[in-house]
Amino acid sequence: MDELLTRITIDPDICHGKPCIRGLRYPVEIMLELLTSGMTMDDILEDYDDLEREDLYAVLAYATRLSQIKRVQAIAA
Numbered sequence: 920m921d922e923l924l925t926r927i928t929i930d931p932d933i934c935h936g937k938p939c940i941r942g943l944r945y946p947v948e949i950m951l952e953l954l955t956s957g958m959t960m961d962d963i964l965e966d967y968d969d970l971e972r973e974d975l976y977a978v979l980a981y982a983t984r985l986s987q988i989k990r991v992q993a994i995a996a
Contacts, residue, residue, distance in 0.1 A: 947981055
């Protein structure tokens with residue numbers, strides 16, 4: 920998983936510092952939205968020539984890592 924995560928970059932000069940795939944201006948959140956909308960990896964790869972299958976696996980690995988938190992605590996309003 921760690922090797923996949925090296926494909927996710929964060930640069931304040933690219934997409935306002937949002938996590939992107941290899942600095943290509945494809946934010947992780949957009950790729951996740953495409954996947955959750957029902958597009959397959961093959962569909963996405965067909966639409967985005969410069970992406971590789973491992974990039975999409977890296978997006979999933981990044982989302983997995985973000986979800987591995989110990990605890991969620993509500994903030995009192």
